[in-house]
Amino acid sequence: MKDDDLILSFDTATNNCSIAITNGDFGQGQVLGSLSLNSGVTHSKRLLTAVKWLMQNLELALADIAAVAVGLGPGSFTGLRIGMATAKGLCHGSSKPLVGISSLDAIAAGVYSEKLICVVMDARKKEVYSCFYRCNPGKIARRCSQPVVLPPQELAEQISEPVIMAGDGIDVYNAVLADVLGDRLETATPLHRFPEATNIGFLAATEHADENYLDLDQAKPDYVRSSDAQLSLVSPIAKGKARNQ
Amino acid sequence: MKDDDLILSFDTATNNCSIAITNGDFGQGQVLGSLSLNSGVTHSKRLLTAVKWLMQNLELALADIAAVAVGLGPGSFTGLRIGMATAKGLCHGSSKPLVGISSLDAIAAGVYSEKLICVVMDARKKEVYSCFYRCNPGKIARRCSQPVVLPPQELAEQISEPVIMAGDGIDVYNAVLADVLGDRLETATPLHRFPEATNIGFLAATEHADENYLDLDQAKPDYVRSSDAQLSLVSPIAKGKARNQ
Numbered sequence: 099m100k101d102d103d104l105i106l107s108f109d110t111a112t113n114n115c116s117i118a119i120t121n122g123d124f125g126q127g128q129v130l131g132s133l134s135l136n137s138g139v140t141h142s143k144r145l146l147t148a149v150k151w152l153m154q155n156l157e158l159a160l161a162d163i164a165a166v167a168v169g170l171g172p173g174s175f176t177g178l179r180i181g182m183a184t185a186k187g188l189c190h191g192s193s194k195p196l197v198g199i200s201s202l203d204a205i206a207a208g209v210y211s212e213k214l215i216c217v218v219m220d221a222r223k224k225e226v227y228s229c230f231y232r233c234n235p236g237k238i239a240r241r242c243s244q245p246v247v248l249p250p251q252e253l254a255e256q257i258s259e260p261v262i263m264a265g266d267g268i269d270v271y272n273a274v275l276a277d278v279l280g281d282r283l284e285t286a287t288p289l290h291r292f293p294e295a296t297n298i299g300f301l302a303a304t305e306h307a308d309e310n311y312l313d314l315d316q317a318k319p320d321y322v323r324s325s326d327a328q329l330s331l332v333s334p335i336a337k338g339k340a341r342n343q
Numbered sequence: 344m345k346d347d348d349l350i351l352s353f354d355t356a357t358n359n360c361s362i363a364i365t366n367g368d369f370g371q372g373q374v375l376g377s378l379s380l381n382s383g384v385t386h387s388k389r390l391l392t393a394v395k396w397l398m399q400n401l402e403l404a405l406a407d408i409a410a411v412a413v414g415l416g417p418g419s420f421t422g423l424r425i426g427m428a429t430a431k432g433l434c435h436g437s438s439k440p441l442v443g444i445s446s447l448d449a450i451a452a453g454v455y456s457e458k459l460i461c462v463v464m465d466a467r468k469k470e471v472y473s474c475f476y477r478c479n480p481g482k483i484a485r486r487c488s489q490p491v492v493l494p495p496q497e498l499a500e501q502i503s504e505p506v507i508m509a510g511d512g513i514d515v516y517n518a519v520l521a522d523v524l525g526d527r528l529e530t531a532t533p534l535h536r537f538p539e540a541t542n543i544g545f546l547a548a549t550e551h552a553d554e555n556y557l558d559l560d561q562a563k564p565d566y567v568r569s570s571d572a573q574l575s576l577v578s579p580i581a582k583g584k585a586r587n588q
Binding site: 122124126127128129130131132133134135136137139144148151152155156157208210211212236238284287288289291296297300 | 367369371372373374375376377378379380381382384389393396397400401402453455456457481483529532533534536541542545
């Protein structure tokens with residue numbers, strides 16, 4: 099870990115716009131500043147304004163930042179594209195490297211439990227994005243599965259042990275999840291509903307130390323599910339429709 | 344719990360200025376927005392500006408807020424006075440009730456562990472403010488001692504079981520604490536160094552539901568330790584000095 103390597107991080111995978119400036123990792127790190135705004139306003143309207151406000155109030159310029167880190171998703175396709183486009187813009191403009199961190203990991207990293215941890219993000223269309231995690235004693239949550247998109251009931255049926263769930267999907271699908279899991283279901287506090295930029299910053303510190311950067315020309319969000327536009331390209335019905343238009 | 348009772352909360356007990364707008368408690372609550380700024384700038388310069396910025400970005404006015412909640416300390420005397428004065432000003436101006444929450448509790452509430460939880464805030468003068476907490480399974484930390492101010496070594500010597508420590512005192516006194524506690528000492532992640540306004544908001548929701556408000560004329564911070572000014576009033580040497588001035 100380099101000394102004094104400030105990371106500007108943000109996540110726009112959900113309605114919540116989360117921004118942070120951190121230094122270091124979960125072991126020795128420090129939060130210099132953070133903000134989150136959860137309202138109906140589109141991320142394109144407020145993300146850069148909020149980044150600018152935060153940096154000004156910390157008396158920092160982009161030149162003081164060592165790397166930019168962005169939440170890769172999954173989540174809202176539009177939100178993710180705005181986040182990635184903004185991150186690329188900032189990096190191109192300032193010649194800073196870009197780190198990508200899963201938005202699921204950015205939720206899980208804030209939860210500490212000896213139980214199985216399951217992140218559940220609302221994916222619309224009666225589905226959730228989900229991934230499983232476990233904590234070693236005194237350590238942050240680490241993935242023990244791959245991210246998937248599936249109906250919440252199908253997810254719950256895969257779980258045979260006590261579980262703590264985090265992410266905004268637990269508010270949307272609480273009844274379905276509680277119905278299958280019963281007493282085995284514990285819900286994380288409301289502090290663990292959305293991907294937190296502070297967690298992205300701390301996770302990104304390791305990637306930055308390893309110089310594990312994204313290619314600015316090639317980098318794209320991790321949608322986990324194909325977009326409607328992509329789906330219609332491979333669907334004969336959609337193709338037919340497109341042809342007739 | 345009333346529906347849609349927004350609480351504006353902030354804490355200025357440490358160098359970190361933390362502000363949040365929340366709705367509800369730890370069970371069913373929601374963070375509408377939050378921000379934290381940890382820099383050398385005095386709270387008097389930025390607290391109100393930051394509150395205003397946050398509310399504007401959430402398209403909220405003071406009229407939309409049900410109550411104001413302030414971190415009572417312990418911590419920096421000047422910081423606490425600025426926080427309390429600002430909270431009283433906002434409440435007087437808008438006829439909103441004021442809730443007070445311990446800044447120690449606002450650190451502990453974010454930590455979940457089956458171990459004993461100990462909050463340690465730097466109190467300068469080679470002392471720490473401290474208080475012990477325990478979590479029932481799936482519940483937030485609750486106090487199991489009264490707040491005290493004492494040398495960190497004396498604190499560590501009182502602890503005979505595995506403990507997780509949170510608060511900025513663990514960075515300042517890590518060597519002393521680790522020396523006495525050895526393997527029994529676990530350090531919470533850097534997310535739990537400062538009193539978080541989101542926690543104050545969630546804790547204040549219960550006080551608000553019970554209409555457990557502070558008297559705007561009488562309310563003062565909980566300093567835990569007497570101020571230098573107060574100490575010199577009762578010290579014969581200081582009295583003599585004052586007399587000779």
